[in-house]
Amino acid sequence: MSVPTAAAIARAVAAGEVSARAVAQAALERIAAHDGRVGAFTDVTAARALAEAEAVDLARASGRPLGPLAGVPYAVKNLFDIARLPTLAGSAINRDHPPAATDAALVARLGRAGAVLLGGLNMGEYAYDFTGENAHYGPSRNPHDLERMSGGSSGGSGAAVAAGFVPLALGSDTNGSIRVPSALCGVFGLKPTYGRLPRTGSFPFCDSLDHLGPFARSAGDLALCYDALQGPDPHDPACAGRPVEPTLPELAKGLDGLRVAVAGGYFRTGAQPEALAAVDRVAKALGADREVDLPEAQRARAAAFLITNAESSAFHLDRLRRRAGDFDPDTRDRFLAGAMLPAAWVVKAQRFRRWYHDRVLSLFRDVDLILAPGTPCPAPRIGQKTMALGGAEVAVRPNLGLYTQPISFIGLPVAAVPVWGLGSLPLGVQVIAAPWREDLCLRAAAALEAMGVASAPVARL
Amino acid sequence: MTSFDSDRHIDALAPALGLEIRPEWRAGVAGFLTVAAAMAELVEAAVDDSMAEAAPVYRPGEVAR
Numbered sequence: 001m002s003v004p005t006a007a008a009i010a011r012a013v014a015a016g017e018v019s020a021r022a023v024a025q026a027a028l029e030r031i032a033a034h035d036g037r038v039g040a041f042t043d044v045t046a047a048r049a050l051a052e053a054e055a056v057d058l059a060r061a062s063g064r065p066l067g068p069l070a071g072v073p074y075a076v077k078n079l080f081d082i083a084r085l086p087t088l089a090g091s092a093i094n095r096d097h098p099p100a101a102t103d104a105a106l107v108a109r110l111g112r113a114g115a116v117l118l119g120g121l122n123m124g125e126y127a128y129d130f131t132g133e134n135a136h137y138g139p140s141r142n143p144h145d146l147e148r149m150s151g152g153s154s155g156g157s158g159a160a161v162a163a164g165f166v167p168l169a170l171g172s173d174t175n176g177s178i179r180v181p182s183a184l185c186g187v188f189g190l191k192p193t194y195g196r197l198p199r200t201g202s203f204p205f206c207d208s209l210d211h212l213g214p215f216a217r218s219a220g221d222l223a224l225c226y227d228a229l230q231g232p233d234p235h236d237p238a239c240a241g242r243p244v245e246p247t248l249p250e251l252a253k254g255l256d257g258l259r260v261a262v263a264g265g266y267f268r269t270g271a272q273p274e275a276l277a278a279v280d281r282v283a284k285a286l287g288a289d290r291e292v293d294l295p296e297a298q299r300a301r302a303a304a305f306l307i308t309n310a311e312s313s314a315f316h317l318d319r320l321r322r323r324a325g326d327f328d329p330d331t332r333d334r335f336l337a338g339a340m341l342p343a344a345w346v347v348k349a350q351r352f353r354r355w356y357h358d359r360v361l362s363l364f365r366d367v368d369l370i371l372a373p374g375t376p377c378p379a380p381r382i383g384q385k386t387m388a389l390g391g392a393e394v395a396v397r398p399n400l401g402l403y404t405q406p407i408s409f410i411g412l413p414v415a416a417v418p419v420w421g422l423g424s425l426p427l428g429v430q431v432i433a434a435p436w437r438e439d440l441c442l443r444a445a446a447a448l449e450a451m452g453v454a455s456a457p458v459a460r461l
Numbered sequence: 462m463t464s465f466d467s468d469r470h471i472d473a474l475a476p477a478l479g480l481e482i483r484p485e486w487r488a489g490v491a492g493f494l495t496v497a498a499a500m501a502e503l504v505e506a507a508v509d510d511s512m513a514e515a516a517p518v519y520r521p522g523e524v525a526r
Contacts, residue, residue: 208516208517296507299503299504299506299507302499302500302501302503303500303504305496305497305500306497306501306504309493317478320480321478324480324481324486325483332489333490333492333493334493336475336480336482336486336490336493337490337492337494337497338493339478339480340470340474340475340494341494341497341501345497345501345504345505347515348501348504348505348508349501349504351508351512351513351514351515351516352504352507352508354514354515354516355512357516410516
């Protein structure tokens, strides 16, 4: 089916070809018709959406300038504050929190750009998840096969975009939570550099590793949204305070001069053949002419595991003391274990992080982009606990992030690009750049889309 | 690294931290601690005294006037 991109909607609204209200109404109707089977949304903010859309229409009728996302529907993972709703972060416990007083910083920025918020999206509890499953709210299902996982923890974000409910969604990524659902749901995702986008007004998972970013069905929409999200914010100490560095004008540069390599070693080990075939297809299209080795990637994953486990559990310590029985069983035991990690394990992991950062950054003297699988496999079945990887039967839950974790560990920007035609389900490829070079990731994603190598078709529901 | 006994670790740490580990949760918690110990062993093997600087760097601010 044909569902317009964000860019097409913004153009049509600005030209007066369609009203923002009609766009919002159509999106709300599609959600009402199909989301009962998908489970992407936990809250649909219909009244707010229509009010925001009418404000866009009024602005146009009054001749006032419209933002770059005028009338574009979007939704956010429910760890973003939405004024007048409790910020669930996928938990039952947070339902008891008072409603948020104001919107998260990035929600406010999209609102100022003219976008229209349709609601909060399902996610794995407290973001400790790669599956999209949730014991409290049900799983967010993969729109391309409703019996399969959406991926997590931003499962509702991937599902809402793949289902054509919204052209844009926001999610978070600590160890892979944008890139895994992008891969399994067959959509584009951007995990920017750590510190690029402010986390102000979002419920934390692990402050040392938390990133926020957009999902879309085209690289152009990803850039359009990301450009509206950029800018410093003094309320997030990790936010680097860099000025807006627009990426949309960069996309037209294409591949000219980009040096592309494939990540070898760890990133070619253990994946199912179709995941590596997806990387190879992208590598060929981008003219990748070399392989690079990210040194000690397995230890990087281990260090990311330890920092995540300890830091997130310390954040939740009071909830673990008072209400451990109210956690999702799939996160509770991990949080309880994390609360008891020896401090030296975590401090050494942070020292290793510095070493690994310096080694990996030196690779970017000779290459601009590095390619790696998004996940080691296409979407597993909902409820599936183990899978075959590298000749062994391993747990699904941690291993979906096998290839994403060593990259976010040092905050590198990544565009997740969807590749089809290697089976009935999509696969994702990570297009990785040096810090602050989101523009290069997005240029490559746009070029792959133009070549027909990457695409994000709307699911038939 | 010395051998890690997750059950003894839970018995020592859970009460000290005020955490209740119900019997039906214990195997899961112990399992995740065992995984973490294996991860820590991997990291410890790579970290030496030349790697003293942790990734996070604290920078004091300036007084706003």
